[in-house]
Amino acid sequence: MLLTVPMGPLEANCYILSRGEGCDAAVIDPSDAGTAMQALLKFRLRPTHILLTHGHFDHIAGAGELKSLRGCAVLIHSLDAKCLSDPDECRAAWMGGELVPSEPTRLVADGETVSAAGYTFSVLHTPGHTPGGVCYVCEEQKLAFTGDTVFLEGVGRTDLPGGNMRELMRSVCDRVLALPKDFTLYPGHGDPTTVAHEREHNPLLPYRRNPWFNS
Numbered sequence: 001m002l003l004t005v006p007m008g009p010l011e012a013n014c015y016i017l018s019r020g021e022g023c024d025a026a027v028i029d030p031s032d033a034g035t036a037m038q039a040l041l042k043f044r045l046r047p048t049h050i051l052l053t054h055g056h057f058d059h060i061a062g063a064g065e066l067k068s069l070r071g072c073a074v075l076i077h078s079l080d081a082k083c084l085s086d087p088d089e090c091r092a093a094w095m096g097g098e099l100v101p102s103e104p105t106r107l108v109a110d111g112e113t114v115s116a117a118g119y120t121f122s123v124l125h126t127p128g129h130t131p132g133g134v135c136y137v138c139e140e141q142k143l144a145f146t147g148d149t150v151f152l153e154g155v156g157r158t159d160l161p162g163g164n165m166r167e168l169m170r171s172v173c174d175r176v177l178a179l180p181k182d183f184t185l186y187p188g189h190g191d192p193t194t195v196a197h198e199r200e201h202n203p204l205l206p207y208r209r210n211p212w213f214n215s
């Protein structure tokens, strides 16, 4: 069972994945603990893991509170980990909020495996939007949670501190779109898409094919 719960002023997608009602759940990018708890309680889900795609405030803001309420593990890439405790790093004030500081339980890195809520995820390091951006890929369900790396016919911005367009191009074109074409991509904002659809329509691909990119 996959719930999509947009949260906060920027309508960041929080995803809640579980084997069904009453089961353990993996919570991806909870920006608001109260809204996440409502969804969890409605289906009697037990959140065991919070998987963070990157450190921006609109994706992590509820992680600390949810962790202290329910004792979940909090996972984030090491390069974005300081966002959990530093309001400047996560751009809290800029996004109109106040950070409840917390510490990660586990730092994840490219190629690692995460077991949560009865699912296995592999970690794909996809920097560019932020240095420590990751996608969580679940082979069994043929899906990936892509954060702000790739959207439906779009990609994340690179003009915030730590952003890098060349890295984002590599992450999107060479890594995310190298996943099998029938995988569904669940982005940090907006509607889901598929690898096949983005291989046709993602606006970065023409740039990636341009010879200047490798020069």
Ligand SMILES: [Zn+2]
Pocket: 054, 056, 129, 148
């Ligand atoms: Zn972001």
Ligand SMILES: [Zn+2]
Pocket: 010, 012, 056, 058, 059, 148, 188, 189
């Ligand atoms: Zn975002």
